Amino acid sequence: MxxxxxxxxxxxxxxxxxxxxEVYGALDKYFIPFLETHEKRDFKTRELQEILPEHNEEIRAVPQILTNKAEGFIKTARALQKYGYxxxxxxxxCPSKTVTSRHRGAGFLALPEELDHFLEEVFDALDMKISVxxxxxxxxxxxFGGLLDIYNKYPLEELILHPRVQADYYKNEPRMECWREAQKRSRxxxxxxxxxxxKERIREFCRVNPGEERLMIGRGLILNPGLCSHSTKEQFAEFQERLLNGYLERGLSETSVLFKMKELWFYQIHLFSDTKRYEKQIRKAPGLSEYKQITEKLLRESEWRPPV
Ligand SMILES: Cc1cc2nc3c(=O)[nH]c(=O)nc-3n(C[C@H](O)[C@H](O)[C@H](O)COP(=O)(O)O)c2cc1C
Structure with a gap:
């Protein structure tokens, strides 16, 4: 797998x-959050930080592009190729209204003909692996059937399917009938x-879908970064320390680091049992030193209980 x-x-x-x-061992691929295309300029500093080869050493990183303009995609892909991708x-x-209202992300799916032309242009122009x-x-x-017909016309490196529609956002259940259709008909x-x-859901997925070889995981890994490998409290503590220090060393302000670390706890809190009092304290921590005190106490005192 x-x-x-x-x-x-x-x-x-x-x-x-x-x-x-570094802490959990590299997964097979890490997809870089979307880069937008820019007509008149190269990457923004923040984007450059994400793609620099020296920031992605020892992992297989795949950059992602968000656009509905073939020209922009091609230009950005070529720029990425120069960085070695x-x-x-x-x-x-992407289901967000600001993105889809401009027919990008999942919004592009509403324009199948344009999408087909887009892919045709992109595949003609680029000498790179392209996945969707x-x-x-x-x-x-x-x-979905019509979209699959379009994807089947092109030699994709792989087709990654999150079987919800845009209107679902992250609600409702994944529409497994679409996944099964893809299994039947995807070239x-x-x-x-x-x-x-x-881990149980992963096992169950593998049981129901024998022979499938590739799984992409988002929120499950944010909740439990050791989901696909080993997961101990000590590893988690080490991971948190590396993250916090990594952000500080990278020059992020304490306020930004605090915000980033707090955001993770929305998911990570489920790694421990009996966390009610900590949840609120973490959310309200006014500064990094308070944040550290609370999370160190949580790590010391709460029972490590990743969901099985
Ligand atoms: C906060 C957040 C940010 C996301 N950013 C991106 C993104 O940049 N590009 C993308 O293709 N999907 C993005 N996604 C979607 C995830 O990659 C993934 O498809 C989704 O969370 C479903 O997988 P999961 O159930 O394993 O989390 C994002 C999701 C969330 C919750």
């Missing part, structure tokens, strides 16, 4: 990816993504 770390804007930064690989991924999954991360449709799962290698939060 190959495990991929899903791209998560603001969360799976290069500092996060590096700390994760052999594969780029197209984001056809898609939802099952914009408004309805019935769109491209498939990767499943969605709601694999625990």
């Amino acid at each position: 190959q495990f991929y770390f899903a791209p998560m804007e603001g969360i799976t930064t290069w500092v996060y990816r590096k700390a994760h690989a 052999e594969e780029v991924n197209l984001n056809l999954g 991360k898609t939802r099952a449709g914009k408004d309805s799962a019935e769109e 491209n290698p498939l990767c499943y993504n969605g709601d694999l939060f625990t």
Whole structure:
């Protein structure tokens, strides 16, 4: 089985990816959260930090591009190629209104003809591996068959399917009938993504889908970074320390580091039992030193109980 770390804007930064690989062992691929295309300029400093090869050493990182303009995709992909990347991924999954209202991310799925032309242009122009991360449709799962016909026309490196539609955001259950249709009809290698939060769910997925070889995981790994390997309290403590110090060394302000670390605890808190009092304290911690005190106490006193 190959495990991929899903791209998560603001969360799976290069500092996060590096700390994760160092503490838990590298997963098979780490997808870099989406880069937007720029007509008149190169990468912004923040984007450059994400893609610099020296920030992605010892992991297989795949940059992702969010656009509906073939020209922009091609230009950005070529720029990434110069940094040594052999594969780029197209984001056809982002459900956020600001993105989809401009027909990007999952919003592009509502324009199948344009999407087909886009892929044609991109495949004609680029000499790179191109993978797609898609939802099952914009408004309805019935769109999926037509989308699959389009993907089947191109030699994708892989088709990563998060089988929800845009209108689901992250609610409702993944639409497994779309996944099964993809299994039946996709000419491209498939990767499943969605709601694999625990080892048990991963085992169950593998039992029901024998022969599938690629899984992409997002929130489950943020909750339990050791989900795909070993997961001890000591490793987790080490991981947290590397993250916090990594962000500080990278020059982030204490306020930004505090915000980033707090964001993770929305997920990570479920690694421990009996955490009610800590949850609020972490959320309200006014500064990094208070944050450290609370989380150190939590690590010392709460029972380590990753969901099984
Ligand atoms: C906070 C957040 C940020 C995300 N950022 C991206 C992104 O940059 N690119 C992308 O393709 N998907 C993004 N996603 C979607 C995830 O990659 C993934 O498809 C989704 O969380 C479903 O997988 P999961 O159930 O394993 O979490 C994001 C999701 C969340 C919750």
